[in-house]
Amino acid sequence: MNILWDSDPAALDKYRFALGNDTQALDSAAMVARVLHDNLAVQHVIIGPDVPLESACDLAESARLDRPELGVILLRHRVDVTTLSQALRSGMREVVAADDHTALADAVRRSRELTMKLVGHSGDAGGPEGHIITVFSAKGGVGKTTMSTNIGTYLAHSGSRTLLVDLDLSFGDVAISLQLIPDRSSADAVGMSGHLDAQGLQSLVTTHADSGLDVICAPSDPGDAERIPVHVVTELLKVARQHYDYVIVDTPPSFTEHVLAACDISSALVLIATLDIPAVKNLRVAIDTLDMLGSPKEARIVVLNRADAKVGLRPEDVVSAIKTPIAVNVPSSMTVPASVNRGVPIVLDDRRGTVSLAIRELSDVHIRQRFGGAVNGAETRQRKSLFRSRK
Ligand SMILES: Nc1ncnc2c1ncn2[C@@H]1O[C@H](COP(=O)(O)OP(=O)(O)OP(=O)(O)O)[C@@H](O)[C@H]1O
Ligand SMILES: [Mg+2]
Known part of the structure; x- marks a missing residue:
């Protein structure tokens, strides 16, 4: 969590892109001191x-003694040598131009x-890790991308x-759904194979400004998909879960080897069903495949999309x-397309609509409440591979 100490009421919105949503704005030194005292997060x-500058340096100096792990960053309209040296002497980590x-x-x-290094979890195994949640269906067009983009947006925004x-990897449409123009994609992870670190991961990310959701987009050239070995995807997801509470994975409509690798290290699978016979048949086959691979039943979260469609097949079927x-x-709603x-994303576009409420329930009850230990690490250590028999 971050604190933004600024007397301008619009400051939080101004810097949200850089600071993310987990930021609290406070307008006085006393408030900052109180929150720092009460909240170790x-x-x-x-x-x-x-x-x-004097007040800023006072805070940095006392934090240096009381909370050496706390990062203090100073924004200035103009960064000059005097400010810089005074700030760094007081223990601030960085001085940055306010408009950059x-x-x-x-x-x-x-x-x-x-x-993270100072508090002793550099991302190595054993530290608190987030959860990988893979959204899958063996049939195309059932709503995987709709679910994954909206679950991700909602979790990030909240x-x-x-x-x-x-x-x-070949036909990914997350970028277009969120109107992102990525500079880089998962194909750029290939060159970092074997030594992908937090900085490398960050360089692949495009941030969705409205929600703070970070996204690693699919390559824009479908041909690039073949250049991405499975082990690169596994490495990317493993590094990612060290730095995020949740890593949501959108998938193609088949069990590619990349999908299997993601499922293997996922904490949960969101399986999408719809009320049509081919989709149900394909889901049945997918579930049988998961059973065969030893994936635990309790890790599956089945979502019936377009559940109110009047097409002869009922949810009970x-x-x-x-x-x-x-x-x-x-439910089905024209608000989605x-x-x-x-x-x-619909969770931002129509927050109180029935589709958004269902996605919020999915995220809060079936993901957050279940894996709430991700932030403090208390429950994450119990996380198992989905494919027990293969471990
Ligand atoms: N609940 C819903 N109500 C109305 N339309 C929906 C709903 N869910 C998804 N759609 C629409 O269905 C279409 C397919 O959805 P989406 O792209 O999410 O499916 P997908 O499973 O990711 O498809 P693909 O397998 O091709 O990647 C989209 O046009 C989307 O807007
Ligand atoms: Mg899709």
Whole structure:
């Protein structure tokens, strides 16, 4: 969590892109001191450009003694040598020009890495790790991308560090759904194979500004998919879960070897069903395959999408065919394609609509409540591979 110390009420919105959603804005030194005292989860204090330098240095000096792991970053309208030396002498980690949001995001990332080293979880096994949640269906067009983009957006927007990885490597449409223009994609992870670290991971990410969701997009050239070996995907996801509370994986409509690798290290699978016979048959086959691979039943979260469609098949028929209970019913709504066409995820576009409420229930009850230990690590250590028999 970050604190933004700034007297400007609009400051939080201004710096949200760089700081993420897990940031609390406070307007006085006394408030900052109180929150720092009460809340040990605070990792950074970012001090706004209008806070007097003396007050900023006082805070940094006392934090250096009381909370050496705390990163203090100073924003200034103009960065000059005097300010820089005074700030660094007081123990601040960085001084950044207030209008350079990219530099601020970089400074926070560097500072976070330093904090993680200081508190002893450098991302090695044993430290608190997040959860990989793979969204899958063996049939195309059932709503995998709709679910994964909206689950990711909702989790990120409501404060969890969330990464969405588009594993539909040839035909991924996460970027277009979120109207992202990525500079890099998962194909760029290939060159970092074997030594992918937090910085490398960050370089692959495109951030969805409205929610703070980080995204690793699929290659724009479908031919590039073949160049991405499975072990690169596994490495990428393993590194990612060290730095995010949730890593949501969107998939193509078949069990590719990349999908199997993702399932293997996932904490849960969100399986999408719809009320049509081919989709139910394919889901049945997918569930049989998962059974054969030793994937535990309790890790499956079945979502019935377009659950209210009047097409002759009923939800009960689906349950008896797949022999797995439905966790959440998501209704059909024209607001979904309309939101995709606008490039705004439905959970932001129509927050109180029935589709959004169902996706929020899925995220809060079936993901957050179940894996709430991700942030403090208490439950993550019990996480198992989905494919027990292969371990
Ligand atoms: N609940 C819903 N109500 C109305 N339309 C929906 C709903 N869910 C998904 N759709 C629409 O169905 C279409 C397919 O959805 P989506 O792209 O999410 O499926 P997919 O499983 O990812 O497909 P693919 O296998 O091709 O990647 C989209 O046009 C989407 O807007
Ligand atoms: Mg899709």
